[in-house]
Structure formats: structure tokens, C-alpha cells
Amino acid sequence: RKKKRTRQRAAAAAAAAVPATKPGGNEEEPPGPPQGQAGEAVSPSSVQLGTFLDPGDGSDAARAFLQSAGSEEDSSDDEGDDDDGDGEDGYPSSPGTTMGGRGHGGLVLPSPAQPQPEPFLPFITPFRRVNEQLAMVKDRRTRANNKKIEALRSKIEEEDQRWTIRMHVLKYKPRMEAHAQLCAMWLTIVQLIIHDFFEEPGRKRIKDLIRDFLLPLWRRHRMRACRKWARKFLVAVNRSRMPQPTTSALRATGPLFASWPEANLASFARKLKPVVFLPGEYICHQGDESYTFYLMTEGTVEIYVRPPNTTSKGRGKTNGVKVAVLTAPRYFGEYGVFADEPRAATIYCQKKIYCWALTKEAFQWELRKLPQEIFEEICIFFEANMVEIYRVRPAQLASTPVFYNWDMERLQALCNHLEPVVMRENFYAVKQGELGDALYFVSKGRVEVVVNSASKPGPTTYLLEYPSQVLGPGQQFGARACLFVEPQWASVRTLGTVQAWKLSRKVLMDYMLLQPSFFLEVKQKLNKLSAELLPKVLYAQVESCKLFPPGFPKSLLQKIYACLQPVVVESNAVLVPAQSEVKSVYFVIQGIAEAGVPAITARMSASDKALVAALAAVAESQNPVCNTPGVEIIRRKVSYYRGDCIGATEVVHGARYWPSEVRTTCRLDCWALSLDGVVPLLERVANHRMPQQINPQVLWLLERIRR
16 A cells, blocks of 8 residues: 555656646646556556567567566565555556556556657655665675674684694603604614615715614614503502502601601602512613602612722613612602702612602602791701712812812812702892801802892992892802901892802811912902993993083093993902002992091192192081080091092092092992093094184193193
């Protein structure tokens, strides 16, 4: 019905759009619906199709097309009933030539003799277009959602595949490594055969290489694989005879587990893995890397140690000396795993033994979980093994800066005074500001040297951060505090379990004073090593010095800044003697130095009097003179702290000699500027420029230095 009314409105609108008069000027009535033959109604579809296909040309193809089109239009209507019986949608039905059967939507074919009707504007239902557009939008969104779902599904599949590959690699990594070794071996064999086997000169060399290198390597690989599977088979067969160790069984094996808490022992026992060794097997050889801790529950093993002066390269029991026999229940291999030392002896199975093994990483992890007091007891227990087995050799001490060029006899005597020390992780062996009482020689592990500059005396305007230093095996710390009368300059913190040797300050000084020349040489060497670690003085501190007034050329000041040299002076030492020539100035970055103010005499020149007056003014500003009666007036002194420049006042006043000595009250870190190196730079600037272009500050500084 809606379509019917809509088409009626469209027909009325089309009729209203036709002009009311003909070319002759006669008025006509508004045209009605389009008429076919003998007043037959013509549907809009027939007019539209009649515009393109003229049925009056006698073409059978055109009539067949129109008939098929009419039938399709008739069958495509949604509602085919005609409520008022007046034909199709308001057009009167007539017995003319129609297509479509029952007249609803049929096409009335006009007679060839009848003229063509006026073209009719076809009506396109807007609701159908809206539905089509909505269907297109819905289809587009569906396709976009399907693409997103497919992308998400592919991403999840990739993640699952990546995780599966990762777990596969973690699970089969040992087997993959074994296969990789085997493939590398066969690849080497194939390459050698392809490249050299067919060459006459290289045949013998290849045969020798295969016989002496590749075949033994292959046999060893096969033997290790067979031994591994055989050991798994032995464990599977004898598993019934190997109950899991309990906490009481662990305590009965030795003093190592005597003070462990019950929870730690239970955790330790759960991580043990069963292992079986047959008679005649070697559990480990002397000199091998320590990877496993063993807990023997049944059986007997023999311990062999190779003599130190032997020339034989064999590692069996025939090349060693039998030193002990261990009977279950016992543990062995604990010290090599704890201190990361190689095996100190060869262990041979005399009888079939049943034991439990734990890897080095798991053993060290269980030790870290222990309380601190129990860990210290275990460290003392291991220190006894250090004294008995792993002593420091004189050659190791000779490689350090303190004991360089010492004779071996004195070093051997010094090694007898070393005491073993085992420190846990994050333990402060030396704290900044404390007095030094010992020298430490690191044998295993690493320590970090940290300097806290904020705790040093002086203003924080030009505060510098000292770089931290990491020391490893073969290095030492604490020597400077022992040889110089000064507190510890930095704190030393362990980065893990550290095994070290300790030498007391008294023993070290006794050996040093036997040869004073060595003692002075070591002090100079330590000062040079400390100077190499100093951070560079700030450019702002150099720029603010009174030697370089405002307006001084920046480019020249940068060249002067590059000429600075680091200097470290120990505590209570003379930096500059009195009445010595002024050859350098010093920019202090850490520490304190003091200089006395001399009295003004009549023999002094005007410049010297002005210098003394300037120093006195600085001293009074630092230490005001006390005017209280009965209070003793302390001699005036000038103190130099962080950010000060020692010698700048003397150079500004043109002094040639230092009026008094400059002495350090603690360790002094500074950067020295040699005036002899500054003069060529100033002269080059003054001689290679026009007189009117020379900076007056440069001439002023050059004149003061030349005095």
C-alpha cells in the first residue's frame, strides 16, 4: 500500500512538471496517467524500458526482452494483491497488450501506429537505497571484524608457537648441545676429507689428524654418553636402596650442617639428586673445575694428591699419593664449590658407593639463605681449609704494586703471616673514615671501592663524584691506610662471597722499615695510582679563580684547562716549602691544607707587604681574632678547602717566592697548573695579534707571572 501511494504521488508530481500549454498556445488539461493503445494505462517501468527499446520497430528480440522484463518485475513485487481492483497501483486495467500475466507490474506495449508517450521520470524507492546502504555498511564492518579476529588469532598462534619452541629448547638443550658437538665433529671430518684427502701431499697429515685427534674425540664423546646413560640406569636400578636424606642424616655427616636451621636443611635435602658410582671409577681429578657437591651415604672412597714437584702429567692414583680414606656417611667437594676453587685432590671409588649430588649454584644459593651468624661460622670452618690447601704463593704477591721487586725469600716469609678471611655478599670490609689496620689480598670474588664525597669536609659548591672501582682476584686494598697516617679514604663492599688474605698493619710496617728505600718508593707509587683515579676538576672552578678575571678569552682558558695535572698528597705532608719559587698553582677538589701568615717586617718590599696583608685578611675572615682579655691569640693561618686555589693570591700580587709553607692536614686531592706551561700560551697570544686587539687581561696575567 505504501508503494502504491508513493507511486501515485510520483505520477502526480511528474504530471505537474509538464507545461500546461502546447506550442499553439491552447491550454490543456493536466495529463493523466500514461496511456497505451486505446487508452490503456502504461506503467512507469514500461515507459522507462520503452525509452531504450522501441517495440514498434517490429523486432522480435525487443518484444522478448520486454516480456521477460515484465515477468521479472511482476514476480519481484512484495505485495501483488490489488485492494481496489483498479489494476496495478492505481492504473486502470485494460485488455491491451500486457506483459506480466495478471497486470500487476505488467508492461503495456503501445501500438506501432500510436506515437510514443512523453518520457516518464522513473521513481526509485528511497527506502530500498537506505536498506542497501545499511547492508553494505554491515558487510563492511563484518569483514573488518573478521580481519581483526584473524590477526588476533594468528598473533596468539605465533606466541604459542614461540613459547612451545622456547620450552622445547630449554627441555632438550643438553641433548641439542651433544648433537651440535657431534655434528661439528662430523662436519670437520667431511671438510678435511673433501679438501685434503684427494691431495697426495696431504693424505698422511689427514690420516694422522683423524687417528690422533678426531677418533679420540669421538671415542670420548661416545664414552661420556654411554657413561651418562649407564649412570642413569644404575640410579634407576638402585633407587630402592637410596632413601632421601633426612635432616638428622645431614647433621650426622659432619660439622658443616651442625648449626643449620631445620627449614634450611629440609630445603637443602629436597634439592639433592641420587648418583651411583661403581668400583674403580674416578669421581673427580685434581685440578678439575668444581661443579658438584657430593654427600656419600654408602661406600668408601680414596683421596690421592699429586706431589707439587712431579713432572708427570697423569692424573690417576698411580701419579699421586694416598692421603685419606673416607667412609660413609661423609660429604666431599664442599670447599671447591663454596670458594669456586679447582679440585684439590683426586677421588677414587674403592667400593660401590651411593651418594647424593648438588650443583654449585644450588649449594651457594642455600648458603645465602642462612642467617648471618651461621654463615660466619661456616666461613670460619672454610678458612681452615684455606690455610691447609690454598695458600698464597710469593709470585702472586710480587705482581701487586706494594710488593713489586721484592725478593722471593722475604715474600715467602711474608706469606706465613697472612690470615684467611671469607666475607659474605654486601659486607663492608673497610668503611670510609675508619683507621686502617690491615691490608687485604683478594683471592676469589670481587669487591667495589666507593667514595662518598659529600661526607668530606669543605663546601659543596664544586662537589665531585669519584668513580667507583671494582677489584678482582690478584688485587689488593687497604694498603694506603696502613702505610700513610690517614683514615680510610673509601669504603670497600663485597659483590659476592669473597675469599681474601689479611695482613696486619704492624707486620707490614715491620717488613717495610727493614728497607726504607722500598718504603718511600711504595708511597710514591701509591700516590701516582691514586692520582690516576681522580675526577677532573670542574671548569667552573677554574674559571672563577682570581687568576682569570672577567673578560679573559674563553678559548685560551680552555687550553689552560687542558694543561692541568692530577696530584695526591698524603696527610700531614708539605705541599709547598717556604721561600721556594712559585712555579704552580693548585685547584683543590678534596681535602684541607693550611698555610701560616708571616709577620710584616721592614725589609719586605711593597708587593710582599701587600701579599701578607691579603693573606692576613683571608685568615681573619676564616678565624676572627679574639679580643677577649686573658685569651691567648692563636697564630693566624689560611685554610684551603674544596673549590679554593692554592697560590692564586701569590701570583696576583706578583710574589716570586712562597711566604710560608703549605701543609696538608688530611689527604689532599688537587689539580696542579704549571706556570711554565702557561707562559708559552700567553706569549703566543700576545705576539701573534695586533696591539690594539690584545686582551688586557692576558697582558696582566703574563706580567704577574713574569715577575
